[in-house]
Amino acid sequence: xxxxxxxxxxxxxxxxxxxxxxxxxxxxxxxxxxxxxxxxxxxxxxxxxxxxxxxxxxxxxxxxxxxxxxxxxxxxxxxxxxxxxxxxxxxxxxxxxxxxxxxxxxxxxxxxxxxxxxxxxxxxxxxxxxxxxxxxxxxxxxxxxxxxxxxxxxxxxxx
Amino acid sequence: xxxxxxxxxxxxxxxxxxxxxxxxxxxxxxxxxxxxxxxxxxxxxxxxxxxxxxxxxxxxxxxxxxxxxxxxxxxxxxxxxxxxxxxxxxxxxxxxxxxxxxxxxxxxxxxxxxxxxxxxxxxxxxxxxxxxxxxxxxxxxxxxxxxxxxxxxxxxxxxxxxxxxxxxxxxxxxxxxxxxxxxxxxxxxxxxxxxxxxxxxxxxxxxxxxxxxxxxxxxxxxxxxxxxxxxxxxxxxxxxxxxxxxxxxxxxxxxxxxxxxxxxxxxxxxxxxxxxxxxxxxxxxxxxxxxxxxxxxxxxxxxxxxxxxxxxxxxxxxxxxxxxxxxxxxxxxxxxxxxxxxxxxxxxxxxxxxxxxxxxxxxxxxxxxxxxxxxxxxxxxxxxxxxxxxxxxxxxxxxxxxxxxxxxxxxxxxxxxxxxxxxxxxxxxxxxxxxxxxxxxxxxxxxxxxxxxxxxxxxxxxxxxxxxxxxxxxxxxxxxxxxxxxxxxxxxxxxxxxxxxxx
Numbered sequence: 001x002x003x004x005x006x007x008x009x010x011x012x013x014x015x016x017x018x019x020x021x022x023x024x025x026x027x028x029x030x031x032x033x034x035x036x037x038x039x040x041x042x043x044x045x046x047x048x049x050x051x052x053x054x055x056x057x058x059x060x061x062x063x064x065x066x067x068x069x070x071x072x073x074x075x076x077x078x079x080x081x082x083x084x085x086x087x088x089x090x091x092x093x094x095x096x097x098x099x100x101x102x103x104x105x106x107x108x109x110x111x112x113x114x115x116x117x118x119x120x121x122x123x124x125x126x127x128x129x130x131x132x133x134x135x136x137x138x139x140x141x142x143x144x145x146x147x148x149x150x151x152x153x154x155x156x157x158x159x
Numbered sequence: 160x161x162x163x164x165x166x167x168x169x170x171x172x173x174x175x176x177x178x179x180x181x182x183x184x185x186x187x188x189x190x191x192x193x194x195x196x197x198x199x200x201x202x203x204x205x206x207x208x209x210x211x212x213x214x215x216x217x218x219x220x221x222x223x224x225x226x227x228x229x230x231x232x233x234x235x236x237x238x239x240x241x242x243x244x245x246x247x248x249x250x251x252x253x254x255x256x257x258x259x260x261x262x263x264x265x266x267x268x269x270x271x272x273x274x275x276x277x278x279x280x281x282x283x284x285x286x287x288x289x290x291x292x293x294x295x296x297x298x299x300x301x302x303x304x305x306x307x308x309x310x311x312x313x314x315x316x317x318x319x320x321x322x323x324x325x326x327x328x329x330x331x332x333x334x335x336x337x338x339x340x341x342x343x344x345x346x347x348x349x350x351x352x353x354x355x356x357x358x359x360x361x362x363x364x365x366x367x368x369x370x371x372x373x374x375x376x377x378x379x380x381x382x383x384x385x386x387x388x389x390x391x392x393x394x395x396x397x398x399x400x401x402x403x404x405x406x407x408x409x410x411x412x413x414x415x416x417x418x419x420x421x422x423x424x425x426x427x428x429x430x431x432x433x434x435x436x437x438x439x440x441x442x443x444x445x446x447x448x449x450x451x452x453x454x455x456x457x458x459x460x461x462x463x464x465x466x467x468x469x470x471x472x473x474x475x476x477x478x479x480x481x482x483x484x485x486x487x488x489x490x491x492x493x494x495x496x497x498x499x500x501x502x503x504x505x506x507x508x509x510x511x512x513x514x515x516x517x518x519x520x521x522x523x524x525x526x527x528x529x530x531x532x533x534x535x536x537x538x539x540x541x542x543x544x545x546x547x548x549x550x551x552x553x554x555x556x557x558x559x560x561x562x563x564x565x566x567x568x569x570x571x572x573x574x575x576x577x578x579x580x581x582x583x584x585x586x587x588x589x590x591x592x593x594x595x596x597x598x599x600x601x602x603x604x605x606x607x608x609x610x611x612x613x614x615x616x617x618x619x620x621x622x623x624x625x626x627x628x629x630x631x632x633x634x635x636x637x638x639x640x641x642x643x644x645x646x647x648x649x650x651x652x653x654x655x656x657x658x659x660x661x662x
Binding site for chain 2 (some may be wrong): 085
């Protein structure tokens with residue numbers, strides 16, 4: 001299983017970049033347009049799934065290794081928790097309090113700008129990271145059920 | 160000092176996601192961090208006893224936002240969760256050396272703690288469901304942590320039945336939202352008080368009882384428990400039996416039935432019946448078991464029956480407009496038994512882990528004469544067995560005594576008789592454990608075994624001390640600060656909503 005034909009490989013290596021960019025756009029504009037962290041994260045993961053389908057799972061794993069994806073997954077969750085905790089620490093206000101919006105971005109000047117809505121874009125980025133990485137991990141794990149998977153080929157964390 | 164309530168969820172959650180950073184190196188650092196997290200939760204839980212307040216997440220006021228509610232019942236459960244998790248976490252330092260992937264284990268453990276703390280604190284029914292799923296998903300993974308054939312099968316069975324329970328709860332939440340227009344428990348309760356129950360809400364109540372009943376392993380829904388609890392690593396069995404079934408099942412059921420829907424005659428009888436059937440079936444099934452941890456798991460079903468019996472009897476007396484003093488005594492008995500069972504059943508599972516680690520088997524027939532080889536395990540196991548059977552100075556006696564007094568005073572003599580009868584059955588099954596594990600002849604192949612020292616002994620001995628001392632919780636001062644507010648929450652029933660909205 002070394003992937004599909006050359007046509008598919010060529011096209012998907014181009015399209016993959018576009019899908020990835022689109023995912024980033026959906027995440028960053030989550031507070032202005034439809035979409036957000038979850039939808040964007042799914043699109044990010046799907047770009048890697050395309051890679052996996054066209055080139056085989058080894059190639060996808062070379063691009064984004066299992067430990068790295070697992071670290072990104074944790075980083076996303078931590079970033080999300082950090083945004084929530086900052087609200088708690090900032091002037092002893094409240095968990096998940098939108099402190100950036102209240103302090104710096106009040107007023108009509110900021111409405112509908114990319115930089116507005118305070119902590120919501122930050123949370124969206126965190127969710128996007130978390131969803132993208134964990135969905136990639138889920139699909140990678142599912143592909144281990146495939147018939148010609150060799151147990152030695154992934155580095156599982158063996159302590 | 161009043162800590163912000165989200166800290167109870169945030170500490171284990173943040174630590175859980177921090178730990179995989181130490182995946183390969185720094186196993187010791189990860190262990191220390193995880194232990195610090197559970198110990199700090201224990202300190203915070205003790206500090207928050209007797210307080211009650213509402214926290215609005217993100218400063219959104221309650222019909223719009225999500226709130227966290229700390230009242231007497233929540234702080235009692237928080238205390239139980241943190242005591243058991245601290246002991247189990249400390250026990251795992253030594254015990255989990257048999258397994259690989261320490262960091263993953265620790266982070267799943269902490270996720271489960273975060274989920275349970277969230278369930279106990281949540282004041283929003285959908286949020287309760289989300290936290291319940293966090294705790295359940297972590298526990299599915301932990302049951303299958305050994306990755307053997309038996310573990311994976313038990314984990315799969317648990318996952319299927321647990322997901323069915325979750326689906327029931329989700330449907331019920333949707334029905335409640337459709338019929339009352341709110342997800343906040345206080346507002347739902349208010350809507351039900353002013354508009355009454357319609358068929359949709361009654362159906363939702365039924366779905367809640369089945370869903371939470373599945374999580375609590377009440378008797379018709381208990382099939383997953385005797386497989387899942389023995390297959391998990393011992394500290395996880397202690398967490399599952401000690402506290403998970405009570406938080407996700409008994410607590411959530413009591414909260415929904417008493418505080419949201421209001422107790423009625425039918426639900427009171429239903430809870431009492433669940434309790435009695437569970438006690439009897441669990442005890443009878445436990446007799447025939449020759450697998451130590453499976454016996455303990457069936458005994459958990461029987462003991463959860465006691466808790467349901469206390470709460471159900473209290474609810475029944477309230478619904479019949481009986482004497483509220485006996486109703487609160489029955490509920491006090493149920494909640495005290497919940498706390499006691501959390502301590503001694505987790506201790507029993509920890510001792511079973513110690514035995515299994517030394518001998519390599521769980522089969523009662525393959526053991527014997529371990530009293531001299533494992534003296535501390537033997538001593539702690541005897542204390543816990545005495546407590547669970549209800550031998551006077553130990554904790555289990557007092558909670559059963561309260562239940563008997565309450566049922567006699569309220570005129571339910573047959574309930575008192577069943578409590579005493581099941582107590583005798585419990586004594587017999589733990590005498591069987593003592594006889595086959597610690598007394599008798601030492602088999603040839605176990606001549607060389609030694610006891611595991613270090614953190615395992617510390618965890619077991621401290622829980623055994625608690626078993627002896629917990630009777631002191633009934634002294635008036637401690638009773639007024641720990642149990643009285645918790646009992647009041649359930650006895651006051653639907654005035655919960657006025658309390659939360661007014662706070």
